[in-house]
Amino acid sequence: MREVQTSSRSWSIYGRSEITQKYQILGRIGSGAYADVYRARRLSDDLVVALKEIHDYRSSFSEIEALQALRGAPNVVELLEYFWREDEDAVLVLEFLPTDLEAVISDAKRGGEIAVGEVKQWMQQILRGIEACHRSSIVHRDLKPSNLLISADGVLKLADFGQPSIPLEAFLEQSVSSREALLQLLTDSVGIGQVGVDEYMKELYGLKTRNMMYDSDKDMSLQDGDTSCLATCSTGDIDLDPFKSSYTNEVQEDLVDESGALTSCVGTRWFRAPELLYGSTSYGQEIDLWSLGCIFAELLRLDPLFPGTSDIDQLGRIISVLGNLTEETWPNCSNLPDYSKISFSKVEKPLGLEACLPKRSAAEIDIARRLLCYNPYNRATAAELLHHHYFIKEPLPVPISELRIPPSKGDQNESSPDTWTDYKNIDADSDPDEFGHMDVSTTEKGFSIKFS
Structure with a gap:
């Protein structure tokens, strides 16, 4: 114990x-x-x-x-x-919401499957929550089954918003009345004009973001963070506490750097978009859509689609299914920060999503494909998917009242672990030896790692 x-x-x-x-x-x-x-x-x-x-x-x-x-x-x-x-x-x-989608999946494993009508109902509720976030210019950045909480009567709700970002454009739009008042004041007093006001607002937002940093991040103990992440050559993937419930925060790397820029180390690895794994710090709602695709696949499979044991392994699993990330699959992907630092041997015959989702309908494969694609700009939005023909074909989504809800987790016994620990090894780094042959070479910008 x-x-x-x-x-x-x-x-x-x-x-x-x-x-x-x-x-x-x-x-x-x-x-x-x-x-x-x-x-x-x-x-x-x-x-x-x-x-x-x-x-x-x-x-x-x-x-x-x-x-x-x-x-x-x-x-x-x-x-x-x-x-x-x-x-x-x-x-x-x-x-208070007593259980979560992770519990639904775990419970279904013992029963064999989640009925199609139930999958559709869960997906509709997730899509409505994501659509509401994205309509408000909020990117959740850590969507996964344990952050999708469920009431006793089957209502699903997105939770754990400790990582969201509100883009600068949205901040400026939301501040329009203040900006107009400031423009009038500065124009009357010093003639600064519209451009000056916009620059002022951007600086104000930058200060707001930087003030969210605090010194203790720099002194993170080894209990909170592991060593550097080999795949993205960025600081540590964080080990998950296997004894946390749905409401708890997971340790993550800094969400902003000292200049106020976003970081790539957000979200739990199994649900992390490829652009994040390649170090992108310029992203939007598309990373939530990739996570949604992973959640949808898990509802169908009852097992994670890409259960990587490190960032390298995560990328390797994605590439084995979707094929290599190239300029043909995503134009300008070579501009990703870590694209030149790590490469994989060419996958001649990727598995494809169909092989990972056997015996699933064409509509289900279509939804998975429209979410799990390399090019973020090709991913279907939540609003688009809510109108997908999948939801109006038989079997229809079951009423919420007919959803099978697992028992409440109840109070945590402090002397015994939480029994729902399916995700306990998500961020545990693997031994590089498990990836086979590895070539390391120097480049103008640093180094490159190739796996075969």
Whole structure:
């Protein structure tokens, strides 16, 4: 039996009177490197809620900002209120959802399969949630079955928004009234003009992003991060805590660098888009669409489609199915930061998605193919897929009331592990020897690794 180490800080929520005066804390249901989650009862009306205590400023800021922007959106977890003050961790009060899609898949493994009508209903709900995010210019960046929470009556909702990004253009659009007021003020006073205001707003946004950094990231212990990532030649893939529940944050690398730019090390590896694996820091909603394709395939297979043990292995598994990433499959892919640093021998006969999804319908293969393609700009959007003929053909999506819901996870016993640990090895780096022959050569820009 594994002993769970509990720091005094993780229990600080019990000493915060502003919370305990409104909520009765019933027990801890999840714990991770950056967050602890508790089931609680709201004293005013006995509503059961989840209290998510986040120990990381950046994750707190991102999640609160995203959930406020998505308030009332379909199939997105609801933020009821939050508590945050100087020198205290943020505590988010979220609607309580007792299970997740990972549990649905695990439960189905014992029964044989998930019925087509149920797959369609789950997919429609996921698509509505993603469409709401993308319509609000929010990229989730860590979609996977354990972040798709499910209520007791079968309503699925996207959760764990500790990594979303709101693109600069969206920020400027949302700030239009402030920009117009600022333009008038600066024009009247110093004649700065529209261009100057836009540059001012961009600088303001840059400062906002940079302020989300904090010094403790630079002092991350070996418990939080592993050594450098061979495949992308960027710093560490993070080992997952196998004892976390759906509500907890996974340790991830910095989401922004010191200049405010995005980083490629986001999302859990099995669901990470190829452009991220090749080091791209210029991406948008398309990375969520790739993750959705992996989730859809797992609903059909009941096993992960690309269960890589390292970034190199992840790329190798993708290439074995889709073939090599070339200029023909994605024009200008050679401009990806790490494209010249790593290459694979030519795959003469890639498996193809059909072989990975045997006995599935042409419509199912079509959806998978439209999501799991190299060129991000060719991936079907959530809005497009909601109108796919797959959802209007027999068998139709089952009513939500007819979905099979696995038992609630319940309170976490602190002296025993969570039993749902299918994803515990997602970010465990592999021994390079398992990839066979490896050629390393120097280049003008550094080095290149070729696997065969």
